[in-house]
Amino acid sequence: MPTREQVQRLLDDGLGYDDAARRLGIHPGLAQLIATGVPVERVPAPVQEADEGTLAWIRERAAADLARQTRTRVSSSKQAKKKPSSGDGVIG
Amino acid sequence: MASDNLLSGLLAGDTDPAAISGFHDHPPRMGFFTDTSVCIGCKACEVACKEWNNIPEDGLNFTGMSYDNTGGLGADTWRHVAFIEQRKPIAGQIAGVHHGDVGAPEVDEGGGDLRWLMASDVCKHCTNAACLDVCPTGSLFRTEFGTVVVQEDICNGCGYCIPACPYGVIDQRKDDGRAWKCTLCYDRLGVGMEPACAKACPTDSIQFGPLDELRERAAQRLDNLQAAGVSDARLYGHDPNDGVGGDGAFFLLLDEPEVYGLPPDPVVTTRDLPSMWRHVGAAAATLAVGLIAAFAGGRRS
Numbered sequence: 332m333p334t335r336e337q338v339q340r341l342l343d344d345g346l347g348y349d350d351a352a353r354r355l356g357i358h359p360g361l362a363q364l365i366a367t368g369v370p371v372e373r374v375p376a377p378v379q380e381a382d383e384g385t386l387a388w389i390r391e392r393a394a395a396d397l398a399r400q401t402r403t404r405v406s407s408s409k410q411a412k413k414k415p416s417s418g419d420g421v422i423g
Numbered sequence: 424m425a426s427d428n429l430l431s432g433l434l435a436g437d438t439d440p441a442a443i444s445g446f447h448d449h450p451p452r453m454g455f456f457t458d459t460s461v462c463i464g465c466k467a468c469e470v471a472c473k474e475w476n477n478i479p480e481d482g483l484n485f486t487g488m489s490y491d492n493t494g495g496l497g498a499d500t501w502r503h504v505a506f507i508e509q510r511k512p513i514a515g516q517i518a519g520v521h522h523g524d525v526g527a528p529e530v531d532e533g534g535g536d537l538r539w540l541m542a543s544d545v546c547k548h549c550t551n552a553a554c555l556d557v558c559p560t561g562s563l564f565r566t567e568f569g570t571v572v573v574q575e576d577i578c579n580g581c582g583y584c585i586p587a588c589p590y591g592v593i594d595q596r597k598d599d600g601r602a603w604k605c606t607l608c609y610d611r612l613g614v615g616m617e618p619a620c621a622k623a624c625p626t627d628s629i630q631f632g633p634l635d636e637l638r639e640r641a642a643q644r645l646d647n648l649q650a651a652g653v654s655d656a657r658l659y660g661h662d663p664n665d666g667v668g669g670d671g672a673f674f675l676l677l678d679e680p681e682v683y684g685l686p687p688d689p690v691v692t693t694r695d696l697p698s699m700w701r702h703v704g705a706a707a708a709t710l711a712v713g714l715i716a717a718f719a720g721g722r723r724s
Contacts, residue, residue: 332446335450358615370617
């Protein structure tokens with residue numbers, strides 16, 4: 332089982348965890364755990380909001396939502412004005 | 424080869440259990456730091472442990488001990504969340520049980536202050552593990568991560584490890600007689616994942632990582648708590664100079680260890696074995712000399 336120094340040396344040579352792990356005969360996740368002390372599930376995922384394309388999509392989607400909500404509000408208020416009250420939901 | 428490593432490790436005064444056990448190259452020692460000050464008693468650790476390790480049911484009992492119906496660690500309980508109720512306010516917290524406004528009977532003894540101490544207990548993965556020392560089959564072994572694991576397919580159910588554990592952790596299953604305990608999720612560690620209990624803990628009360636880093640983090644947390652007025656806060660099992668050489672799983676407690684059902688001064692139960700064997704050897708040698716002298720004297724007369 333490799334030491335932290337052994338894993339680190341391979342990483343310093345420019346290898347990724349996959350290649351370093353292959354050379355050492357261990358799982359890539361274990362190579363990462365040994366090198367960093369952090370379990371593989373705890374490594375922070377890339378933040379999607381940081382991507383400019385994603386941010387543009389979110390802005391577009393938010394604007395569309397706002398427009399749709401406004402349209403819905405206007406049409407429902409028009410319908411409410413047209414329809415007289417039917418009297419507490421009693422049909423007949 | 425392993426014995427050469429063992430000898431060289433011991434001669435070098437090595438205190439790393441993996442090195443002493445014969446691992447020439449090994450990763451950093453891994454362990455748990457359980458900070459009970461942030462445990463909320465959700466028992467997610469108990470459930471995650473059972474699910475991941477496929478541990479059978481440990482009895483559906485009502486113990487009457489607060490919210491703890493598990494009772495303690497055992498062959499089918501590798502994580503146990505203890506609930507301790509105390510008539511004592513927590514520092515900085517407005518304590519008190521006042522149910523008058525919802526129609527419940529008011530319980531007011533000693534001012535109505537109540538605090539719950541909750542702590543998730545586990546195998547301590549001792550540096551000097553007596554369970555491992557006494558195992559005659561090699562079923563209990565030290566891993567390259569410095570943890571102590573039982574190989575259930577090798578265990579013959581002799582039960583020597585049960586009284587050897589100073590914490591009363593390891594236990595035999597009634598139906599098959601074999602010994603079972605926390606493995607610190609050895610299988611998950613092998614692919615770089617953290618143990619299931621630590622993964623499931625929503626407050627990070629159970630922290631997993633390299634032991635030396637955890638010890639630093641725990642010391643910092645203790646300083647912060649004491650500075651905030653929690654004067655009873657203390658670390659348990661962190662000291663490499665204690666009776667078991669320090670634990671691989673150590674704790675931050677808010678009261679005496681006895682309150683949590685932990686021994687205040689655990690000692691590796693095999694500590695006196697070398698001295699005992701020396702005394703047995705001396706007694707046997709004395710007996711042999713006496714017999715030889717008596718035999719020789721008898722022949723002369």
